[in-house]
Amino acid sequence: xxxxxxxxxxxxxxxxxxxxxxxxxxxxxxxxxxxxxxxxxxxxxxxxxxxxxxxxxxxxxxxxxxxxxxxxxxxxxxxxxxxxxxxxxxxxxxxxxxxxxxxxxxxxxxxxxxxxxxxxxxxxxxxxxxxxxxxxxxxxxxxxxxxxxxxxxxxxxxxxxxxxxxxxxxx
Numbered sequence: 076x077x078x079x080x081x082x083x084x085x086x087x088x089x090x091x092x093x094x095x096x097x098x099x100x101x102x103x104x105x106x107x108x109x110x111x112x113x114x115x116x117x118x119x120x121x122x123x124x125x126x127x128x129x130x131x132x133x134x135x136x137x138x139x140x141x142x143x144x145x146x147x148x149x150x151x152x153x154x155x156x157x158x159x160x161x162x163x164x165x166x167x168x169x170x171x172x173x174x175x176x177x178x179x180x181x182x183x184x185x186x187x188x189x190x191x192x193x194x195x196x197x198x199x200x201x202x203x204x205x206x207x208x209x210x211x212x213x214x215x216x217x218x219x220x221x222x223x224x225x226x227x228x229x230x231x232x233x234x235x236x237x238x239x240x241x242x243x244x245x246x
Contacts, residue, residue, distance in 0.1 A: 078114075078243050081107045082223065096223050096245065098194050102136060111242060112137075115192075115220055116144040118240035122217045125187040128152055130176060130205050137222050138192035150182040150189075152205050163211055167204040176201070178208045185213030196221040196241060199230030206237070 081101035088095040102108050115137070124145060129138025130152040142149035155164050155177045166175040183189060189209045191202055196219070206216050216237055224231070224241035231239050 076107065076110050076114075078107070078111055078222075081111075082243065096195065096225075098133065098136075098222060101222075108140075111222060112140045112144055115141055115222070115240065115242050118242070119190055119218055119220050120145060122190060122238065123188055124190045124217060126150055126183065126214075127190045127192050128178070128183070128205060128209055128214075129192045130201050131157070133194035134192060134205075137194050137220075141190075141192050141220065150178065152176050152178050152208060163208060165204045165207045165211070167200045169200060174201075176204050176208060178212065180212070183209055183212040183214040187214050188217045189214040190217055191219040192221070193219075194222045196224040196230045196239070197228045199228075199233030202230065203233045206234070 081104055083097040083100040085095040085097055124147050126148045127138045127142040128150040129135055139149045155175055158177055158179055160179045162177040163180055164175050164177045166173055191205050202219055209216055218238040219234055220240045223243045226244050226246045
């Protein structure tokens with residue numbers, strides 16, 4: 076299946092010059108969505124994953140079904156103030172400002188083998204911050220999985236030494 080056929084590209088969103096990769100067209104097609112998650116499962120099943128962590132919001136729609144397919148748990152990584160329990164936070168820079176992410180302090184147990192999953196690997200800032208949070212809790216990052224990778228933005232470089240699996244690549 077050519078999964079690019081299910082990704083809508085929107086020009087000049089959210090700003091001029093950007094070619095936004097819209098995954099909602101894939102998500103609304105049940106058989107294509109299921110096939111994408113199944114193909115991602117095949118890409119990462121060898122990693123002996125204990126739990127998957129995914130940043131909000133689109134990391135949830137990739138990470139949670141992937142966790143279900145692998146029979147492991149899912150841990151949400153959220154914006155600060157969105158989780159009800161005690162959390163840790165880490166900040167990162169965006170092209171247009173700063174942001175931060177949070178996780179429950181008890182979300183990852185020391186030594187757990189964690190896969191980070193998200194919809195898109197672009198510059199790598201969100202994923203590098205997610206990795207930092209997992210490591211702060213003592214988790215071992217065994218890989219990162221993405222529905223889409225924009226290889227021309229070299230986000231993979233920020234994930235040095237981590238196995239990266241991408242279902243769709245835009246070069």
